[in-house]
Amino acid sequence: MRKPCCEKKETNKGAWTKQEDQKLIDYIHKHGEGCWSSLPLAAGLLRCGKSCRLRWVNYLRPDLKRGNFGEDEEDLIIKLHALLGNRWSLIAGRLPGRTDNEVKNYWNTHLKRKLMKMGIDHPDNHRLTAGNNPLLNKPITSKPAVISFTNPTINYGVESKKTALCIVPDLNLDLTIGPPPLP
DNA sequence: AATTCAATCAACCGCCTCAAG
């Protein structure tokens, strides 16, 4: 079994202090994101490199948006999750200013629950509760591609009147994965 | 006001991949 990356040294754990944050910010402003394993020593931090990277990527980066997710962001997450599954970093890559951790947390706390309320009892694979919806009692032959969005037009539709349908096995999501947009 | 419960989210853990030696 591999040793943990920071077994060699005593390192701080838990919440970061303001001073630690500042040290990390200062160091990265001066030297850029480089070798995370040697960063803590160089920056005067008693943290392991992984912890520094995580703190920077998820919290200190200046281009982070933070705050509530917009409806368009929600839709995009649902759409991308249907396509990619739990590939949070890929999903986050399509949401400027959002991190994988943030997207993952948002999915687990808000969206999962929201989809379940809409009758999708397996939000992880975007399957609707068959018993609730006669349309769905047909066998699904291929991997369900799912879904719904408030914007553009289709909704999961369990409750919405304007809805069309919800699971379309071979639905073309008209979504291509490319490099994330430039900042 | 005090207590309990639920929701949220920052941070950790362990695994995987990949490049360097």
Added chain:
DNA sequence: CCTTGAGGCGGTTGATTGAAT
């Protein structure tokens, strides 16, 4: 090839906060 270590990722935990009783 094989080994090693760094970086990155997804799953999970636990502290904190807010709401309900």
